[in-house]
Amino acid sequence: MKKRWLLNLLLLTFVVGIALFLHFRPQDEVQSAKDFEVSALKMADFTNVKVEFPAQAPVAFEKVDGFWRMTAPYKSRADQMSVQRILSIIAARTKVKLPATDLTKYGLDNPLLKLKLTDAGATHEFAFGTYNPVTEEQYVGFKDAVYLLPGSYSEAASTQPIELVDKRPLTVAEAKQIVGLDLGRLEQWEEIRLNVDVDDQGKWQVSAPKAKPTQNEMNEWLEFSWKQSQATSVEFYTPDRKATYPSFELKLKNGKKVHFDKLQESPEYLLARPDEGIIYHFPNDVGFTMVNPPINLQ
Numbered sequence: 387m388k389k390r391w392l393l394n395l396l397l398l399t400f401v402v403g404i405a406l407f408l409h410f411r412p413q414d415e416v417q418s419a420k421d422f423e424v425s426a427l428k429m430a431d432f433t434n435v436k437v438e439f440p441a442q443a444p445v446a447f448e449k450v451d452g453f454w455r456m457t458a459p460y461k462s463r464a465d466q467m468s469v470q471r472i473l474s475i476i477a478a479r480t481k482v483k484l485p486a487t488d489l490t491k492y493g494l495d496n497p498l499l500k501l502k503l504t505d506a507g508a509t510h511e512f513a514f515g516t517y518n519p520v521t522e523e524q525y526v527g528f529k530d531a532v533y534l535l536p537g538s539y540s541e542a543a544s545t546q547p548i549e550l551v552d553k554r555p556l557t558v559a560e561a562k563q564i565v566g567l568d569l570g571r572l573e574q575w576e577e578i579r580l581n582v583d584v585d586d587q588g589k590w591q592v593s594a595p596k597a598k599p600t601q602n603e604m605n606e607w608l609e610f611s612w613k614q615s616q617a618t619s620v621e622f623y624t625p626d627r628k629a630t631y632p633s634f635e636l637k638l639k640n641g642k643k644v645h646f647d648k649l650q651e652s653p654e655y656l657l658a659r660p661d662e663g664i665i666y667h668f669p670n671d672v673g674f675t676m677v678n679p680p681i682n683l684q
Contacts, residue, residue: 422483424526424533427476427503427510434504435472437543440496445547453558456550460622462662463552471542473503475512475526475535482523482534492516492525492532501543514540553617555659555666556636560644561613566637572648572677573632582679583637597681604679611676612636617666618654625660634677648677 435447435454446458447469454464489495493516501512515525515532523534554561566583569575581593582604590604631647638644649665650656655673658665668676 421479421481422533424478424480424528424535425476425510427505429470429473429476431505432473432503433506434502434509435469436502436504437472438500438502439544440498445550456547459547460551462622462664463554463557465550465552468542468545468550472501474542475501475539476503478533478535478539480533480535484532484534486527486530486532489515489527492527494525494527494532497527499540499543514543548620548622551620551664553620553666555615555617555646555657556612556644560636560638563639564608564612564636565639567679568635568637568643569677569679571633574678580681582681592681594681594683596684598684599679599681604681607675607679611672615668615672615676617657617668619667621665621667622663623658623665625658625663631658 433449437445443459446456447454447464448457449455454466454469456462456464484492486494494513497513497515499514501514503510503512511528513527515527517524517537518534521534522537524537524540526533526535526539556564564584566581568581570579570581572580578594582599583591585591590599590601592599631649633645633647635643635645645660647658647660648656649658651673652670655668655670655676656665657668657673657676
């Protein structure tokens, strides 16, 4: 019994000693490894972004009026979140920072891709090399150092260009200015030449006398079907000026109109915007709702 008591006392003393050591050791020893910031660059400062590949055309973006536009290989509105994901490398942190003395060792003598970010002062280049076989992270060269970072940064920059195109059928400015829709050239509304408009008091007016629209329902329809709507995918096309399709127009506060052609209803709903040369792919039910406002015909 005495031996067991002594053993328990020794174990207690050992545990207390470890606890005191952990509590009183210097704070800098608590951190197993130091975090390194890859850069001190600011996302808001950039005006141009370019992604270069060894064997394919580069992808480039330019900021215009506060929004990113793709300038190569297509000229189009860019998906803003996708560009921000590409830029997010500037805020990356890592525990591994190496001197850039042996670029071949890290695959940086012939990078898999280069990311060039331009601000008012200079163009800053990030080079993406090989992957570490143990951590599966990627060696990234920036200035005079090499960092080990997750592969998600190069994956964002390597996204297929068509996936980087804005999938919203309207620009941000257009979505804010919608004051009505002329739906009278669509088959289901051709007979009554349907127009829905927002008057100066913000109330919906419907051209069909028998319509009994609910203001909240109409506002929700506009918000979710147009202001927040995004296609599942997009494709570029060359409009055939001789072809005639069922069509409609969105009316804007500045007097302009945005024209859409309905190319297909099923299995996908395809809306084409000739002025931008883009076809927007929507699920059938989503597309149907976009052109059928809840006017409550009696």
